[in-house]
Amino acid sequence: MQLSEEEEDYNLSLSKFESMLKTNKVLFFDSEEFEEIILHYLDIGKANLAKKALKLALEQHPRSTGLKLVQVEMLVYDDKLEQAEKLLNELYAIEPTNEEIYIQKANIYSKRDNHEKAVELLNIALTYTDDYADVYNLIGMEYLFMDNLEMAKDSFIKCLEVDLEEQSALYNVVYCFEFLDQNREAIAYLAKYIDQNPYSEIAWHQMGRLHYGLKEYESAIRAFDYATLIDDEFMGAFMERAKALERLKKYEEAIESYNRTIELDDATSYALLRIGKCYEKLGNKVQALKYFNKTVHEDPLLDKGWIAITDFYVRQKNFQKALFFVNKALAIDNQNRLYWKRYATISKQMNHFEEAEFGYRKAVEFGDHSLDTWLFWVDILQFLGEFDSAAQTLLQATEYFPEENEIEYRLAGLYFMAQNNIKAKFHLSNALRLNFDNYIILEDLFPVVWSRKMVQNYIAKHKK
Template structure:
């Protein structure tokens, strides 16, 4: 009841202030009301209204330290650090034990990237503050800026010792544990935290995330379930639970969890895609296709949706349909390497070699440097009789994969075909050294060269 009364007073102050601005009447507010009004406008990004409230506040309460400190905060926000520092020195002379002065001074040093000095000032503030949690949180942030994750973590934990409900500190503690790869320690910390605060859905959710990270999927599911028991509208927990259930191959339950997120909020393309994947896993291809189509309709820019629907038809060997969808995807984003590779693979399956060559070339131009992309491109060029281009493609590929026997055997065959025997044997030797058992690549791609007696003798002698 007491909190509700304070909230009503706060809303009344805001309403009265905004009414005053509209009517040009002057109402009286005490200094604390002005502070709350100013901070409200700063928090909501309405700086001009914050300045108006500050001006009126100082006119009514010219000696208010609280309002002057809010003025300092506004000056720091606007990067007017020298003016702010001068004001703080004046206030310090009047109130040397005011913790807010130390906090704002620390803020200035932090903005100047002098985080050690900021920490020293915040530790001084601890001597005078009643809000230890806030100061420990600020110290933790300074250590984060210094990349000292251990000390940051220690101070965020101190913050939680003072204020168990501080969610930002809880998130930051877990961030530190994760950054330091201390997953077991993080889980142990959360177990103790939950013992003290068992109805923290955030803690249960974070515990689930950590279990998921170490592949303890059963434990992750249980943790996410507790988070959803506490908050039945916790969309993130339902989403993460679905992911963990997928890992356990409990696809029907995963579908239920993802569908719950759609009931709570407008459907996300991610949830629709995962539901489609789950339906495909249990063999319900009709529903899978329905959800894949919904995915690309919901978010045409989500490449995973187009890839899912294209791959679906590839698996069915319905290459014409797959080509239709990958072309639709390329019409939206023609710089997507994954689309181009699929375009090439599908055309290769349809024995449309010119289109396949073009697709592999575009995939590489867009940054796909996977070995098989280079090899398929070179093979497409060979099929089209573009020998010089195949040479160039394979030489470029060899720069990325100098120890690839696949490239060496292909280069050997090309050189033999061009009657460049010295280069051919050099590449053949390299291929045999890297992987003798795969020398039949030469037979598959260059049967004429393979039948050459000198090449056969070289391979036999190499084996001996």
């Protein structure tokens, strides 16, 4: 690709500057050249080279306002806000109509979390600038910092009215619409934007995302199709398109779209996993398993990959294989509650009750506080005859589920088993109050307790 004359001059300036650093010869650059060199080094994160360039620049051009404004930018970057402010006041005395002075002052106020003052200064900058889009974009960002999404949205829209190609503003305006739960309005705005700029792949992609969020999958696919027609290497659009096709159960087309993302870039574990899921939905178990294996090979730390293989074998009722893979997953991450719950569930299916109890205990220990996990764990403890531990576990569960009848019925049953009738009646009363019809839990889990006349009478009395 042939470079423009401007780009060639820019590259020549950079080469000349770097050559000067190596040889220690002092060469002359005009102030604009220095500005470009300094900003280049700042952009690529080489602050030390930027500082060297600035020092030489100010030696050669001590009166340059542009260079002093770059110096302000670097002082702000280093959080030397008072020095930056002092220099800006000096520059203001010389050039009170320079919009960059107001922009940098706004930047300082923004750093100090005074976003209202920053907006005030940026509005002054608007009266002097030729680059309205940039200033409106900055105002939008300040309103975002203030969580004023309506004003932020308006500012980003004004930015786009001046410059349709300002991509960051386009992303931000959609973000504002979404945050304000105005998805329909966002789609309407993007439709108008696309009328003016029909070849914006980003606008089509964002429209597709919004339709997807509203479960309008056909419309989403249509929008993603336009995005990929404009840019046939738009990986994000191909990925989103595949997800929408999956939702419509068009699994073969979804696989094609996921495969396109793999052609465009290295295979991602997410794409491999979804391809496996699609093949499983199509009943192609061999290909499904192949892609699940590829997923965990690509990213051994992705729990969804291991879970997909484990669940695949559970659905085939091949619990031995399922256990093998969940153990492999636990060898990589033994603090993953999803792995421990599956380990427990599989062990239970294989009648390995002590291992199942251990698995549920570990799942809870590592943050699984869902009701079914507590109940499965307690039922295993009861089956193993560990009634005291079961009762203590249920009391622990009441911290998360203080008004849950299934817990109360189990506590009543356990206390009746332990001949602690006072506590048993207390929990049975709670259970019957919360859900009278669920007393069948006692019959199912505690047949000995259920057969007692005292319990039957207590339930009958409560019914009256």
